[in-house]
Amino acid sequence: MSGTLYGISLGPGDPDLITRRAARLVAAAPVVAYPALPGEESFARAIAADLIAPGTREIRMEIPMTTERAPAQAAYDANAALIAAELEAGRDVAILCEGDALFYGSFMYLHARLSGRFACEIVPGVTSITACAAAAGLPLAARNERVTILPGPLPERELRNRIEGAESVAIMKVGRHMGKIRKVFDDLGLLERAVYVERASLPEERVLPLAQAPVPAPYFSMILLVKGGDPWL
Amino acid sequence: MSGTLYGISLGPGDPDLITRRAARLVAAAPVVAYPALPGEESFARAIAADLIAPGTREIRMEIPMTTERAPAQAAYDANAALIAAELEAGRDVAILCEGDALFYGSFMYLHARLSGRFACEIVPGVTSITACAAAAGLPLAARNERVTILPGPLPERELRNRIEGAESVAIMKVGRHMGKIRKVFDDLGLLERAVYVERASLPEERVLPLAQAPVPAPYFSMILLVKGGDPWL
Numbered sequence: 001m002s003g004t005l006y007g008i009s010l011g012p013g014d015p016d017l018i019t020r021r022a023a024r025l026v027a028a029a030p031v032v033a034y035p036a037l038p039g040e041e042s043f044a045r046a047i048a049a050d051l052i053a054p055g056t057r058e059i060r061m062e063i064p065m066t067t068e069r070a071p072a073q074a075a076y077d078a079n080a081a082l083i084a085a086e087l088e089a090g091r092d093v094a095i096l097c098e099g100d101a102l103f104y105g106s107f108m109y110l111h112a113r114l115s116g117r118f119a120c121e122i123v124p125g126v127t128s129i130t131a132c133a134a135a136a137g138l139p140l141a142a143r144n145e146r147v148t149i150l151p152g153p154l155p156e157r158e159l160r161n162r163i164e165g166a167e168s169v170a171i172m173k174v175g176r177h178m179g180k181i182r183k184v185f186d187d188l189g190l191l192e193r194a195v196y197v198e199r200a201s202l203p204e205e206r207v208l209p210l211a212q213a214p215v216p217a218p219y220f221s222m223i224l225l226v227k228g229g230d231p232w233l
Numbered sequence: 234m235s236g237t238l239y240g241i242s243l244g245p246g247d248p249d250l251i252t253r254r255a256a257r258l259v260a261a262a263p264v265v266a267y268p269a270l271p272g273e274e275s276f277a278r279a280i281a282a283d284l285i286a287p288g289t290r291e292i293r294m295e296i297p298m299t300t301e302r303a304p305a306q307a308a309y310d311a312n313a314a315l316i317a318a319e320l321e322a323g324r325d326v327a328i329l330c331e332g333d334a335l336f337y338g339s340f341m342y343l344h345a346r347l348s349g350r351f352a353c354e355i356v357p358g359v360t361s362i363t364a365c366a367a368a369a370g371l372p373l374a375a376r377n378e379r380v381t382i383l384p385g386p387l388p389e390r391e392l393r394n395r396i397e398g399a400e401s402v403a404i405m406k407v408g409r410h411m412g413k414i415r416k417v418f419d420d421l422g423l424l425e426r427a428v429y430v431e432r433a434s435l436p437e438e439r440v441l442p443l444a445q446a447p448v449p450a451p452y453f454s455m456i457l458l459v460k461g462g463d464p465w466l
Contacts, residue, residue, distance in 0.1 A: 108372035232345050
């Protein structure tokens with residue numbers, strides 16, 4: 001009998017924000033697989049490090065970051081084949097995922113390649129969005145408010161239009177796009193109302209007014225804007 | 234010395250989706266408080282039931298559901314006063330929250346009333362959105378895709394405009410608004426592409442094509458639509 005493919009969401013970084021289910025599944029997994037940039041430590045593996053039992057088989061999935069798609073596709077094909085071999089041998093495989101597995105994660109590329117052939121279970125996790133809201137003490141949405149989640153790499157014009165028409169806004173993947181994003185908030189007169197959160201839930205976590213945020217920002221950073229809201233009800 | 238106010242996110246319903254941090258804080262709390270509708274069991278308390286130690290003080294916060302604001306405001310004022318008395322006596326108070334404390338939750342109304350006077354820590358949790366995506370095996374967002382979160386009670390015209398201009402969409406609080414929402418998806422030619430998820434993460438969880446969803450739907454239900462996405466990369 002084949003093993004089960006688990007997509008394990010590990011949350012934003014603090015190992016304490018791993019769910020009980022994810023913790024148990026990682027600890028019991030005979031095989032874990034996780035993404036990593038070439039030459040770098042895997043953040044997903046680092047979050048779960050205290051849970052990985054000695055003797056667990058590890059598949060480090062190096063995914064090249066290129067503008068072309070073909071090299072990344074080839075890397076996912078090759079890693080999916082390695083994982084399929086473990087599943088065919090009857091071993092469960094836990095894919096370790098930063099944040100939530102289906103929210104801007106790379107797990108979906110393995111899921112698309114493997115879920116048709118093998119049993120698959122996905123364990124949802126804490127996203128960086130609610131971790132940043134908790135760090136800032138900022139209610140993201142109340143009652144009938146809308147929430148818009150925008151990736152920072154979007155073109156300036158699109159960011160401007162989307163932020164202008166939004167209520168609550170979370171901007172992901174800020175990093176080197178910070179200069180452009182700050183300009184948009186400034187143009188819209190919203191610079192003073194937005195909050196910048198860096199490395200939410202990690203020991204180095206910082207919360208700053210957007211006007212004081214570093215340019216460029218580190219990769220693990222986010223901007224939150226809550227326009228509406230009456231936290232007093 | 235005063236106690237600390239904890240906003241404890243408990244996730245979408247499966248007690249196994251409580252984070253390790255939330256589990257530990259609830260188990261250690263001398264006082265827990267949770268919202269409840271008059272005459273009904275508290276869902277937040279039910280999620281955390283196995284963690285509440287014998288002898289823990291419990292504050293059941295009954296919040297009237299009325300169209301007027303005053304009765305709910307008075308209820309939050311009264312419960313905030315009860316909680317403040319515990320904090321002033323040096324006891325930590327854990328507020329139990331369904332889903333995430335700052336994402337369409339009532340915790341913000343206590344936070345607004347108490348966080349200026351007492352130390353406060355918020356523990357983020359798994360939202361129903363990623364729980365529904367996991368149940369449906371549906372990648373919510375990849376790369377530079379936008380995600381729009383809309384409450385079902387919005388007017389039909391606004392829902393239509395927002396869904397039309399969106400990429401990934403999650404519709405919260407579907408319940409009795411299902412008929413209106415289905416009509417909008419149908420009008421936009423998106424009925425076949427949307428997925429309905431009921432009671433995500435609970436034993437009664439169901440995933441259906443939106444076209445087969447019940448009208449009206451139960452309170453704990455959601456609609457997901459993923460327009461973009463290339464899960465193969």
